[in-house]
Amino acid sequence: xxxxxxxxxxxxxxxxxxxxxxxxxxxxxxxxRVMTDPDxxxxxxxxADEHDPxxxxxxxxxxxxxxxxxxxxxxxxxxxxxxxxxxxxSAAGAEDIVEAADSAAASEVAPATPPEPEPxxxxxxxxxxxxxxxxxxxxxxSESGDGTADIDDAPDAPLEPITLxxxxxxxxxxxGVGKTTTAVNLGAALAELGFRxxxxxxxxxGNATTGLGISHRNVEGSIYDVIMNDVPLEDxxxxxxxxxxxxxxxxxDLAGAEIExxxxxxxxxxxxxxxxxxxxxxxxxxxxxxxxxxxxxxxxLAAADDVIVPIQCEYYALEGLGQLLxxxxxxxxxxxPTLDLRGIVLTMYDARTKLAxxxxxxxxxxxxxxxxxxxxxxxxxxxxxxxxxQPVTVFDTSxxxxxxxxxxxxxxxxxxxxxxx
Numbered sequence: 001x002x003x004x005x006x007x008x009x010x011x012x013x014x015x016x017x018x019x020x021x022x023x024x025x026x027x028x029x030x031x032x033r034v035m036t037d038p039d040x041x042x043x044x045x046x047x048a049d050e051h052d053p054x055x056x057x058x059x060x061x062x063x064x065x066x067x068x069x070x071x072x073x074x075x076x077x078x079x080x081x082x083x084x085x086x087x088x089x090s091a092a093g094a095e096d097i098v099e100a101a102d103s104a105a106a107s108e109v110a111p112a113t114p115p116e117p118e119p120x121x122x123x124x125x126x127x128x129x130x131x132x133x134x135x136x137x138x139x140x141x142s143e144s145g146d147g148t149a150d151i152d153d154a155p156d157a158p159l160e161p162i163t164l165x166x167x168x169x170x171x172x173x174x175x176g177v178g179k180t181t182t183a184v185n186l187g188a189a190l191a192e193l194g195f196r197x198x199x200x201x202x203x204x205x206g207n208a209t210t211g212l213g214i215s216h217r218n219v220e221g222s223i224y225d226v227i228m229n230d231v232p233l234e235d236x237x238x239x240x241x242x243x244x245x246x247x248x249x250x251x252x253d254l255a256g257a258e259i260e261x262x263x264x265x266x267x268x269x270x271x272x273x274x275x276x277x278x279x280x281x282x283x284x285x286x287x288x289x290x291x292x293x294x295x296x297x298x299x300x301l302a303a304a305d306d307v308i309v310p311i312q313c314e315y316y317a318l319e320g321l322g323q324l325l326x327x328x329x330x331x332x333x334x335x336x337p338t339l340d341l342r343g344i345v346l347t348m349y350d351a352r353t354k355l356a357x358x359x360x361x362x363x364x365x366x367x368x369x370x371x372x373x374x375x376x377x378x379x380x381x382x383x384x385x386x387x388x389x390q391p392v393t394v395f396d397t398s399x400x401x402x403x404x405x406x407x408x409x410x411x412x413x414x415x416x417x418x419x420x421x
Contacts, residue, residue, distance in 0.1 A: 162306075162416045164195075167275060167285040168342065169304035173327075174320040175291035177312040178347035180207045181382060183288040185401070186308075188391035189409035191245040195283040195416075198237065201250035202271070202300050203290040204257075209249040212240045213389030216251050224253040227270045227299065228260055233278045242394060246282075254296070261295045268295070268335055272303035283416070293327050301331045306342030308412070311363060313349045313356035313375075318363075345408065347376040374408040377401065 170183045180203065187197045201208040202223060206216055221236035226248070236248050261267040275285060287300040301307065307328060311317050325341075332339040344367055350356050364371050376382075377400050385395035392401045 162342075162413065164283045164416050165279050165285070166283070166306065166416075167279070167287065167304045168412075169287045169289055169300045169307050170310065171287075171289040171297060171300065171307055171324065172309050172311070172317075172320070173291060173293050173297070173324050174312075174317050177317050178310040178345075178376065179203075179291070180211060180288050181386075182308070182310045182345055182347065182376070182405075183286050184208055184211045184386075185382070185391045185393060185405040186409055186412065187284070187286050188242050188245055188393045189405045190284055190413060191242050192393060192406070193409055193413060194244070195413060196244045196246075196281070197284045197286065198246045198248065198278075198282040200248045200271075200275075200285065200287045200300075202254075202287055202296055203250060204252065204255040204296075205290075206250040206252070206254075207386070208288045209247060210389065211386040212242075212245070212247050212391070214238050214240070214247060214249050216249065219249045219251065222251040222253065223248050223271075224251060224257055226274045227257055230274075233274045234281075237278075241389075242391065258294050258296060261299075268298050268302050271299040272336075275303050284413075293323070298331060298335070301328065301339060302335045304336070305338060306340050308342050308345060310345045310347045311359075312347055313359045315355065315359065318359065341370060343412070344371045345374075345376065346371065348378040349375045350378045372408060372411050374404055374411055376404045376408070 170179045170186075172179055183199055187199045191197045199208055199212065200223060209216060209219075219236075219238060221231055223236065225231040226233050226236055233248065237246050238249055239246055261270070264270070271287075279285065287304060289297045289300040309321070309324065311321065328339065328341065344363065346360055346363065349360070360375065379399060379401045381396045381399040382392050382401035385392040385401075388395055391405075392399060393405060396402055
């Protein structure tokens, strides 16, 4: 019994050092501690000690082994005894852990997808840059998606033979592209071919009038009187120094016609009705439109059978071409169903610049046969001729400009029968 008491006192000292309680004094765990089910293998010594010696117990020799096991178990389970109670894990947290484990397992089993190869970088950034498409706005405008009639249905189709009489509008909303120069010199070249030509100056600046040697101060009637006062067109026609070439002059009064036409009835068809009365008197009626998209230009487009568009061989001249084509489609849909784009004339061509060559190439690639083969060069003689009140075909008959407009006149009148008077 003395040995048993000594063993109990030794166990109490171990429990006090480890912060535990005497197993004989209390079976309840202290706060903050975990009570585990007794393991017979771990506490076998205690259980064996409390057995009555007369009752059957463990085999002989197990008492010392039980004491060693009890001491070892106390040391090993120190972290279990003194550890704070763990909080139960929530169901959502457990599900996240399970999903993460499944994902990790799937990533280990599934083969890794190879990354997409990156496009090789160009060696020279300058070579990677695409060339500027100078006709992008023109292509967008020619593909009309607003229900209007397309003015450029078949750009690659050859031009149909022209029938006489014909009313041609020289139009481009961009200024300084050669509208007046083309109207005057093309009209003079057609007259040299034997056609009877009437040039109508619809520009308030009146440059076509002075370019044909007519002074604004010496005219009795002008196109303003025809449009606003219903004066007959024949009463305002003036002859020129070129045989078979006539002109209806313009004065500064035409500048106010844009505002005066606003409240007018059927204001878009005033010029058309005036030309109908004298149409059969001429083979070609050429309308020099102002550099705008106002009512005067609409009157010219409503009265015309075809449109000839001069384009300067520079980028700025192409920017307004898309808007012009859209307006031509609107006029064709709502006012003049027979209106058509007859052709495009490349003007002010400077062979020394690459830009002029690029503009010509892009325009021909888009409009095809609609572009006349003749290109009007930039020459000093064409610029000097208006100051003498003469077309370039009269001012310098052998100049490059005169030759170009004569060739252009042959293209425009291709297949037409001559009628002189």
